[in-house]
Amino acid sequence: MKYVDEFREAGAIRKAAEEIRRLADPKRHYRFMEVCGGHTHAIYRFGVKDLLPPNIELIHGPGCPVCVLPMGRIDDALSIAQDPNVIFTAFGDMMRVPGAHGSPLEHKARGMDVRIVYSPTDALKLAQKNPERQVVFFAIGFETTAPSTALTLMRAKALNVANFSVFCNHVTILPAIRAILDSPDMRIDAFIGPGHVSTVIGCRPYEWIVRNEHKPIVISGFEPVDLLQTIGMLLRQLKADHAKVENQYGRVVPWEGNRAALKAMAEVFELRPYFEWRGMGFISQSALRLRAGYAAWDAEQRFEVPGVRVTDPKAAQCGEVLKGALKPAQCKLFGKECTPEHPIGALMVSSEGSCAAYYNYEYRKAALTHVGASA
Amino acid sequence: MCLAIPAKVVELSSTEPSRALIEVAGARRSIDIGLLEEDPVRTGDWVLVHVGFALSKISEEQAREQLSTLAKLGESEAAIQEVTGYGGDSP
Numbered sequence: 001m002k003y004v005d006e007f008r009e010a011g012a013i014r015k016a017a018e019e020i021r022r023l024a025d026p027k028r029h030y031r032f033m034e035v036c037g038g039h040t041h042a043i044y045r046f047g048v049k050d051l052l053p054p055n056i057e058l059i060h061g062p063g064c065p066v067c068v069l070p071m072g073r074i075d076d077a078l079s080i081a082q083d084p085n086v087i088f089t090a091f092g093d094m095m096r097v098p099g100a101h102g103s104p105l106e107h108k109a110r111g112m113d114v115r116i117v118y119s120p121t122d123a124l125k126l127a128q129k130n131p132e133r134q135v136v137f138f139a140i141g142f143e144t145t146a147p148s149t150a151l152t153l154m155r156a157k158a159l160n161v162a163n164f165s166v167f168c169n170h171v172t173i174l175p176a177i178r179a180i181l182d183s184p185d186m187r188i189d190a191f192i193g194p195g196h197v198s199t200v201i202g203c204r205p206y207e208w209i210v211r212n213e214h215k216p217i218v219i220s221g222f223e224p225v226d227l228l229q230t231i232g233m234l235l236r237q238l239k240a241d242h243a244k245v246e247n248q249y250g251r252v253v254p255w256e257g258n259r260a261a262l263k264a265m266a267e268v269f270e271l272r273p274y275f276e277w278r279g280m281g282f283i284s285q286s287a288l289r290l291r292a293g294y295a296a297w298d299a300e301q302r303f304e305v306p307g308v309r310v311t312d313p314k315a316a317q318c319g320e321v322l323k324g325a326l327k328p329a330q331c332k333l334f335g336k337e338c339t340p341e342h343p344i345g346a347l348m349v350s351s352e353g354s355c356a357a358y359y360n361y362e363y364r365k366a367a368l369t370h371v372g373a374s375a
Numbered sequence: 376m377c378l379a380i381p382a383k384v385v386e387l388s389s390t391e392p393s394r395a396l397i398e399v400a401g402a403r404r405s406i407d408i409g410l411l412e413e414d415p416v417r418t419g420d421w422v423l424v425h426v427g428f429a430l431s432k433i434s435e436e437q438a439r440e441q442l443s444t445l446a447k448l449g450e451s452e453a454a455i456q457e458v459t460g461y462g463g464d465s466p
Contacts, residue, residue, distance in 0.1 A: 038378070045448050091426070092457075118460035119427025121407055141426075144379070148428040151409045155393075196379050199423070199431045222444050251437055252423065258431060261410045351450075 009225055016228035017051040023235035030056045031187060032234060033324065035177060036194035037064030037352025038222060044361035046224040056231065059324030060354035062176045062280065063194055065141045066093050067322070067346040067353045069169055070278045071310040074099035077138050077167055080303045081112045087130060088114045089123040090138035097349050100310045104138075120152035120166075127156075127164035136299045137166050143200045146170040146288060147261035150268035153290070153297055167299040168289055170269065173197055174205055175286035176277065181213055185325050190234040192227070193219035195249050202257025203245050210243040221249040268294055276309070278346055279319030318345040321354060328358040335363055379423040379430060380445070380454045381438035382406075384416055397424065399454070404461040427461045 024030065034040055040060045043049060049058060062068050078099055081088035088104075095105040095116060108114040117123045120137050127135035139149045149166060156164045173194060180186055193206060198219045206217050216237035220230035230248045237243065247253055268291060275287030290298040299305075312318055316333050320326040328334055328347070338344040340356050347353035351360075382397035393409040395416055407428045408416045414432060416422060421438040422429035433441070445451040 042444075042448060116460070118457050119407075121427050122461065144430070145426055147410055147430075148407070148426045151407065151428065196423075196425065196430070199379075222448070223440070252431060252433060254431070258410060260413045261430070264410065 009223075012225045013051065013228060016225055016232060019232045020051075020056070020228060020235060021053055023232060023239060024053050024056060025239070026053070026055065028055060030189050030235070030238070031059055031324075032056065032190050032192055032231065033059040033061045033180070033188045034192040034220075034227075035061040035063045035173060036192075036197065037067070037350065037354075038195065039192055039220065039227065040064070040354050041352050041357050042222045042224070043227060044357040046227070047361070048224055048227050051224075051228065052231070058192075059188060060321075060357075061191075061324070062180065062277065062322055063142065063173060063197070064347070064350050064352040064354075065145070065169075065171065066097055066350040067318075068171065068176070068277045068280065069097070069140060069346065070276045071099055071312065072276070072308055073169055074104070075101070075310060076305045076307060078104065078107050078112075079306055080136055080167060080299055081107060081114055083134070083303065084113075085134050086113065086303075087126060087133050087135045088112065088138065089117040089126065089135060090114065091118070091140065092116045093350055094138060094140060096343070097346055098343065120149050121155070124152050124156055124161060124164055127161050128159075131163055133163060134302075135164050136303075137164070138169070139166050140169045142171060142173050142194075142197050143261075143265070144196045146269065147200060147258070147264050150261075150264040153268050153294055154264060156297055157294065162296070165297050165299040165302050166290065167305075168269075170288040171275065171277070171286055172271075172288065173201075174208075175283050176280065177209065179277075179280055179283045179286075180323060181209075181215075183323060186323060188215065188324070189238060190215050191217040192230050192234070193217045193245075195219065195221055195253065198247075198249070198253045198257070200258050200261045203247050203253065203255050204257075206245045210245055214243040216243045216246075218246045219249050219253055221252065267291075278312070279322040281319075313344055316345045318347050321345075321347055328355040329363065331355070335359060378445075378450060378454060378457070379425045379441070380458055381433060381441040382422060382424050382458065383438070384408075384418055384420045384422060384429075387416070387418060395429070397422070397429075397458075399424075399458045400451075402455065402459045404458050406461060424458065 347355035
């Protein structure tokens with residue numbers, strides 16, 4: 001409660017929380033997965049869990065692009081960056097993610113030309129300004145980010161910027177949800193659908209979940225009230241034995257998505273036959289690569305990329321946490337070897353990773369309470 | 376990572392039809408508006424910006440709500456830093 005009390009919508013929050021208590025069957029245990037890492041962050045930050053009855057469990061899903069990228073891809077990226085003629089560009093989120101021989105930031109400290117960009121268009125601009133250098137953009141992200149990379153590539157092609165290329169690691173959210181549903185140790189009752197991914201793909205692509213799996217899904221906003229309303233909507237569907245796609249975030253998410261963004265993605269990308277997800281293994285048709293028409297801007301074709309699989313440290317249980325089979329604190333390394341200051345697994349690196357979110361909001365809070373109690 | 380930042384469009388570029396100037400917390404930056412070509416952006420519109428691209432149009436009220444969500448998530452500084460980072464040193 002302490003996180004949300006200070007906000008002026010406390011009344012609306014209380015009302016939504018009461019509604020949840022009224023709707024939840026005390027004899028039942030509910031497992032809801034929030035797919036999006038932004039939701040995971042919001043849930044911890046706002047203390048949403050504290051507002052829920054104990055029989056509603058929130059499972060943190062795979063929607064943190066930094067967290068699901070396997071270590072081998074980071075090493076591939078860094079092997080490209082090793083070329084002294086390359087200016088290697090990446091989003092700030094990627095800079096601290098450890099590869100087998102250190103993070104991009106550590107490689108920068110060792111003298112590689114690794115630079116943070118905030119937009120793929122900045123990387124393109126850098127290429128135009130440095131025609132004698134090769135500028136490579138490390139593209140990561142779900143459908144929220146992929147259209148921006150697509151449009152940047154379309155601009156690079158139109159302007160014929162030959163020294164620009166993209167190391168493409170874009171992934172798509174639906175195959176990951178499907179993989180989670182197919183996994184034998186997984187029992188999820190319903191899904192909190194991603195907000196900003198859905199501004200691009202719309203609500204229709206989720207219909208197979210309700211049709212084939214008979215699981216409700218509600219696209220949600222990021223405010224505490226949004227999340228609580230969404231949970232209420234899921235409970236109402238379960239109570240009525242309905243399974244449908246609902247849009248709680250209609251004020252931002254159009255049912256049909258963003259057609260121009262989908263068009264740009266279709267122009268530039270095609271599905272990879274399979275792609276490895278950290279902690280989840282290979283998932284078929286779950287990632288994007290550049291189409292033949294854009295091969296000239298594809299860093300994987302322009303540079304030699306080792307493509308070596310790197311397994312995570314054995315003791316790290318990122319995969320189990322990612323699938324919701326383990327809670328972050330149940331991992332052997334959590335809070336000991338692996339902390340946000342010294343992350344071993346990627347779930348500890350990003351603020352959207354469930355381990356970092358849990359560490360920053362729950363674990364520290366518990367530690368403080370403990371210290372307070374013993375003082 | 377899927378952080379989307381609300382911003383007001385203050386000027387459309389006269390030289391590049393796909394770019395516009397936005398304002399966030401007093402900072403002005405150039406963004407790409409190509410993803411909204413089916414619903415063209417006008418001066419005064421509010422948009423959600425992600426990695427330097429306008430992703431969707433929103434109302435002014437939604438923009439204020441988004442700003443307050445970012446502030447509550449402790450990410451408004453990151454959001455402003457991200458926007459001021461667009462284009463490196465030059466707007």
